Amino acid sequence: MPFGESGADFAQEGRAVTAPTAGQRLAVAVDAPQHSGLDRPLDYLSEQALAPGTLVRVPFGKREVLGVVWDTGADAPAESMALRGIVEHFGALPPLPAAWRSLVEFAAGYYQRGVGELALAVLPAALRDLDAAALERRLKRLRKKIAPPAAPAPAEQASLRPLTEAQSAALDALRAQAAAEPPGVSLLHGVTGSGKTEVYLREAQRVLDGGRQALVLVPEINLTPQLEARFAERFPNRRIVSLHSGLTPAQRLAHWLQALLGEADLVLGTRMAVFAPLPRLGLIVVDEEHDASYKQQDGARYSARDLAVLRGRLERAPVILGSATPSLETWHNALPIADGGAGRYRRLVLAGRVGGGGLPRVRLLDMNQVPREQQRASALAPALMQAIAERIARGEQSLLLLNRRGYSPVLHCLDCSWKSGCPHCSAWRVFHKGDRTLRCHHCGFTERVPRACPDCGNADIQPLGRGTERLEEQLAQALPGARVARLDADTTRHAGALAAGLARVHAGEVDVLVGTQMVAKGHDFRRVTLVAAVQPDAALFSSDFRAPERLFALLLQAAGRAGRDAAHAAASEMWVQTWHPQHALFAALDRHDSEAYAHSQLAERRQAGLPPYAHLALLRADARTQEAARAWLDAAAALGSEAAAAAGVVLYPSVPTPMQRVADVERAQLLIECAARPPLQRFLAGWLPQLQGLKTPRVMRWAIDVDPLAI
The missing domain is CATH 3.40.50.300 (P-loop containing nucleotide triphosphate hydrolases)
Structure with missing residues (x-):
């Protein structure tokens, strides 16, 4: 089980459930402010017995908020306590099931969040704005709208x-x-x-x-x-x-x-x-x-x-x-x-x-053998372009995977080396030719493309690199008459755009489909016989230890879009344009051997002491300056250093995140590592109250990320 022994123990033991009687207090989970220390259900007075899982509205500060009656043990007499009473309960709804509450309770503890915060976050937001009468009216309309289903028959x-x-x-x-x-x-x-x-x-x-x-x-x-x-x-x-x-x-x-x-x-x-x-x-x-x-x-x-x-x-x-x-x-x-x-x-x-169709043949195209002038002229090598043209002539489809949207990742000046950086993020603003804008994909900051270099006035500013928009343009120029389409976050922003684009592909109205990873998985394209990955090498040498695993999965999933119709399987191919054709990842891809690749990666992870052979958490902090974020993390590490050493937990020095600044907010992180999950969880549970008491005058927010996907 992913959670180790702790998950199993929680599932087996559960919690004692005692429905409160009239005149006793109720434990109610509410969405309290983060890091307020109110991470457990709060006590309220009820004039009637309400089963755990009942939705209620309760006073919280100066507001009335939605809450969930939580499981309680033996309660002290309500008369001895100065409790506020619940406002109303949603009697038209059955209580949320006990297993649901156990799931929320475990998730809140494991991921170091408040029970009320998580319980309310996973409920529909519209519930927060309804009172009991409004919900009852909504339920009546819903029941009238739902037609009784016909009697289900066993599958023929x-x-x-x-x-x-x-x-x-x-x-x-x-x-x-x-x-x-x-x-x-x-x-x-x-x-x-x-x-x-x-x-x-x-x-x-x-x-x-x-x-x-x-x-x-x-x-x-x-x-x-x-x-x-x-x-x-x-x-x-x-x-x-x-x-x-x-x-x-x-x-x-x-x-x-x-x-x-x-x-x-x-x-x-x-x-x-x-x-x-x-x-x-x-x-x-x-x-x-x-x-x-x-x-x-x-x-x-x-x-x-x-x-x-x-x-x-x-x-x-x-x-x-x-x-x-x-x-x-x-x-x-x-x-x-x-x-x-x-x-x-x-x-x-x-x-x-x-x-009985076979898997597509994998062809590794060594970009070191492609002349420089041809690389500058097109994102695709001549051999790949010829293969696409042959597919079009046979009435088959091709899919090109380039996991980078926009026309070009950056604009640059040939004279002074100015580049289109984002003033608010540690990132470049992407050039989108369709609307002539420079757009940051992290904070959303957008400006019109300048007529000349903002630094030196040179009018000759050029796109550097390629995105899906530029690849689509180059294909349309190189293959006159071909029906080229693009599917990415830019072309599918409007409702129904994705479904309409996919329908065109399925109907055979597209010869070449260009897209990001959204087209590489899950789709059953019956006419696609060629898939090509255009620029996959960046993930091979990423600082994120999971990047090669994700790249292999993406390429193997993309390859699976080719030859899904058995009639075309023999001619299906997966082309990979790479500067590193000898890399072990591509060797496993060539054999479609996910098992061998998994075993080799697990051996590396074991040797390096990385998940699943170690367990990680990240403490993240955001501040106006990098110095403030890291100073807070260093203070947090000092608070937990003694307990960490006793538990066998390693606290690494604080560092900036890979994307250091987003929307004028500086971000830093501290890596936490332990060989076993239970001592890590015990350490985090004891450390969290200390962090809530740590003054944060210059830190905007902080959070613990358990089992992070990227470090």
């Missing part, structure tokens, strides 16, 4: 695509696992195109036919509609709702209410959906479990994948983690103890593609 096996032998074996293993006690966690390790989604659908069918609910997590919003359509097609008589940040507040509240009331059979969403209250939960699926999007990057920095594993244990529900490129932590958990792993998960393998 004759209408379903026959399963492969590997899919059948995986389903047999999953059903045996579901019958075990506890059901446990399975890693569904399948190459791209191997039919993992069909396995999800069959398992969901089994759970729904048994009267239970299913929760399916996806890493990104743009993958949700596609998967939702697959589930809706398979289960036309089931109620499916989505939960993600792309919904309006009213939509999110309506979907959340359907989940809590048991009206939704299946909930599909991004990381926030791991907290969806489901009274009949019977299955949890985490698709593309390796994706970094499952880690929250602000507020309570939780990992939805790890919490999904814990939730499965709490609710006795099987958990499926699916990926073609499992994260190293998941891989380690799925390795048997005899092979040096943790032996916590069961690994199920889908080694071949559905239909």
Whole structure:
């Protein structure tokens, strides 16, 4: 299990639940100010018995706020205490389930946040603005709007695509696992195109036919509609709702209410959906479990994948983690103890593609052999351009991956070397040719492109480097008549733009698709036979130890977009333009060997003492000056140095973050390391109250990030 022994102990022991009687105090979780020290539920007076999990409105300072009645033990008589009374309770709603409260309680403790802060953060924001009467009216309208679903019929096996032998074996293993006690966690390790989604659908069918609910997590919003359509097609008589940040507040509240009331059979969403209250939960699926999007990057920095594993244990529900490129932590958990792993998960393998099609051939294009003048003229080598032209002539599609949007990462002056830096961030402003702007992708600061160099007045300022916008332009010029399209954050800002762009690709109206990582994973492009990675080398030598792992996953996922139709599989190719063709990462990519790459990376991690063989946390501080941020971190380290030494915890010196300044705020961090998770958690829990008492006159904010993804 990702949390080690502590997660299992919490799930097994739980908390004693005692419903308060009239005249006794209630423990209520409210969203108290961060670092106020009010990180536990507060006491209020109730005139009637309210079960734990009941939503209430309570006075907090001069305001009335939303709260959740929390589990309590033996209470002192309310008459002996000067308590404020609750304002009202939301009697139209059932209490939030005990397993939901246990999940929140554990996540708050593990990620060092307040219980009320996390509990209220994962509830729909629209609830905060409603009183009990308004919510009751909203529920009445919702019940009228929801038509009773038709009686669900068992899936007609004759209408379903026959399963492969590997899919059948995986389903047999999953059903045996579901019958075990506890059901446990399975890693569904399948190459791209191997039919993992069909396995999800069959398992969901089994759970729904048994009267239970299913929760399916996806890493990104743009993958949700596609998967939702697959589930809706398979289960036309089931109620499916989505939960993600792309919904309006009213939509999110309506979907959340359907989940809590048991009206939704299946909930599909991004990381926030791991907290969806489901009274009949019977299955949890985490698709593309390796994706970094499952880690929250602000507020309570939780990992939805790890919490999904814990939730499965709490609710006795099987958990499926699916990926073609499992994260190293998941891989380690799925390795048997005899092979040096943790032996916590069961690994199920889908080694071949559905239909018998082969994986695309990988071609490494050594950019050292491409003449300089050709490199300057185009982002693509002549051989790759010729391969794309051949695909167009055959009526096939190509996909080009360049994980950098805009026209050029920077503008520069040929005379004085001025560059388009952001005055508010430690970053360059990106040149966007479409609207002739220089735009910072970190703080949003935007200006029109200057007519001349701001420093020396030279009119000859040039773009340096290439983004997707420039690559699209060069392809249109080099391939006259070709239908070139681009999908990135700039072209998909408006509602419906992404769906419309993908529909054009699926309909065959695009010959060459240029995009960032949003087009590299999860999409079933049937006509794509060539995928090319244009500039992947930067991650090979990053200071972030996880960067190569992420690059390998991205390239292997991108390669999987080619040859998904078995009729075209033999001709499918993955081209990689690289200056380092001998790198071990590309050798593993050439063989499509994620297993060998994972083993080599785990060996390096073990030797270096990095996760999953060590456990990390980061203490981050933001201030107006770098000196103030680091001085606060140094003072924090001094407060905890004695306890850290006793616990076997290492506190490293404070350093600036890789992106040192964002929006005129200087950022620094302090790395915390320990060989085992329990002593690290005990140290953090004891250190946090000391940090809350540490004066912060020059520090704007600080936070602890447990299990950080990037250091």
